[in-house]
Amino acid sequence: MRHLPPHAVETFAGLYPEVPHIIEHQLCDHPLMELEALAQLAERLPAKNIEHAYAAQPIGVTGKPPVPSISAADAIRQIDTAGCWVALTFIEQDPAYRALLLSVIDELRAAIEPRTGAIHTPQAFVFVSSPNAVTPYHFDPEHNILMQIRGTKVMTQFPAGDPFYAAAEIHEAYHTGGGRELSWRDEMLPGGKDFALAPGQGLMVPVMAPHFVRNGPVPSVSLSITWRSEWSYEEGAARAFNGVLRGWGLSPALPGRWPAQNRAKAYAWRALQKLGLK
Template sequence: MTQIFDAENRAIFAQNYPETPHRLRHNLRDHPLLALDALAQLGESLPAASVEYNRGDLPTGVDPNSDIANGLSIGDTIRTVDICRSWAVLKNIEQVPEYRTLLLDLLGELKPIIERRTGAMLMPQGFIFVSSPDAVTPYHFDPEHNILLQLKGSKTMTQFPAGDPAYAPDETHEAYHTGGHRNLVWREELACGATDWTLEPGQAVFVPVMAPHHVKVGPDPSISLSITWRSDWSYAEADARAFNSVLRKSGLRPRAPGRYPARNKAKAFAWRVIRKLRRAG
């Protein structure tokens, strides 16, 4: 397989991982598994829980309880992406052997860098986004280390500082890590803290764990691939957030977990004990 990230781009990644957003270039172009028809077939073969597709003509901020369905099947959404004004994501593509090989080959190029910095590369996952022109992915965050590779069309990811409660309040993090939604409340005054990353085919952007962002597709249909992984640090941060929700419900005002390289071990361990007791109860 042709190397996707060359030596220069691996060096850029090494300089910035895991906390600094940065642009990369990749050589993943015209792969047959990422063609539109192949993706429609993939979407039809995945379990329902691994497919999400909605209207794409949405505002930046969306109420998690809103009805944003597009009325189509996943296959029809992808095949008519140029006209259906929708947004689709195929989750956990590693469930399919051919796509798992593709994902692990990509991450394998970066694995030595990742593991020197944040330890074992855990839970490698892949997500494919197929979007109509001008589609919007609302303001949200994700718990994984993430590189978004643009394959077809263009899109602009507007990214905000990770770990700053001005953009994602501590209470929202705590709710998410105890079963809540990842969408965030958008306010126009947040825009002053944004950094725009406009991606053309062959470009990629790194997204730190829990960095808030929203996405707007350009004037043509877009296909992009998100390659993600977890680390002991990211799991500890998530579990410390969950433990903080217990403290907050007890009337306390807990301090937010530290960003990398803070370990967050004590709170993470406490939450894991609570979780284990709840499951045993």
């Protein structure tokens, strides 16, 4: 059974990897996406792979939000009234969810690999959210398709690589072990683009594109399918090396968005790592 209709794959192939866009999917009725199945998954996953917090969050946060007293599994079962959001991370550890992830990736492989090369580290994440929950402003290092399974949400997405929305120093800190949460300023809002998602729709999110998410008035379930590529690894390594240069008192140029533009800095960063200097 296909999870993506052919026209969705065709649309994706024409716009990947830099243009965010909505595509259709056929995962809404998949048994692994039912609330009870996800609650049981939360009970199987290691604690380090479960994040949950209160639904009422500002767009910008400092550090990690407080953890509710209710367990993540119970929050999923009671998501209509729990007032929480739950993130199940790296769910590919579970064989059934790994098989689902890889089957979706395989449907996209012929569109992905000619543009960004071999697919590395395919991963998947599930987000279960109470009504009106907010996922604060942040970025992610992977190529990502966020698939809406239940409920609605709006992702407000900002241009990737633009230091007005995520300063170079924040990128550099992230790629050397820092967090992915970003500082929010209201003057950034006009530069964002809203993407409304309903069940059966997915949104392609470019690597490191800053965004925040607001859920609709009913509980939401989303599946995030992600992978890394030479593109994402080279940019990350170049960002990390820029952090070294900045520490030496220099003002390095921003990395490019294509791997070839970042190769020299990426090699330099990896050389420092091999020498044990970073």
